[in-house]
Amino acid sequence: MFHGQYESSIDDKGRVILPAKLRDSMDEESDGAGFYITFGPDGCIELCTPAEWNRRVKALRKAPFARARARRFQRTMSSLTEQNHLDKQGRLRISQNLLEQAGITREVAVIGNFDVIEIWCRERWQTMKTEALQEFKNDAEQLFGPPPEA
Secondary structure (H helix, E strand, O other), X not given: OEEEEEEEEEOOOOEEEOOHHHHHOOOHHHHOOOEEEXXXXXXXXXXXXXXXXXHHXXXXXXXXXXXXXXXXXXXXXXXXXXXXXXXXXXXXEOOHHHHHHOOOOOEEEEEEEEOEEEEEEHHHHHHXXXXXXXXXXXXHHHHXXXXXXX
16 A cells, blocks of 8 residues: 655656655565556556556446447556556656656656555646645545544
8 A cells, every 4th residue: 555745856768766665565466566657537647556457457347338438538548558667776767648648847746545656747736735635624524424423
């Protein structure tokens, strides 16, 4: 399970160093080696372990093939996905195509989000985080119910 927020940057070759705490959270025996790197629906880059990616593909395949919208989503997701491994320095190369889709040029926020690692354009993450914190209490109550009476 991944968690935490870290600052990093993309080098001239499109590589990002994954923080040691996130690398240490990986279990290659159960999760598989390397990452599937894809564009996330919230505008970030998502890093999925092979095990998580297989869960997602299984769910995507349940979408009704007869629906054009499902096919479009599957096609877009597949075309914006690549696979890569960390190098010996803990760096992961991300294609220019994915970096452009996520609006990333240099400075990034690397976020552990339970089953995935997210890489955000730092400015976009700050905006998202500010909005999320403003609604944090309301979101918690809507998703999980009101707090118990004391």
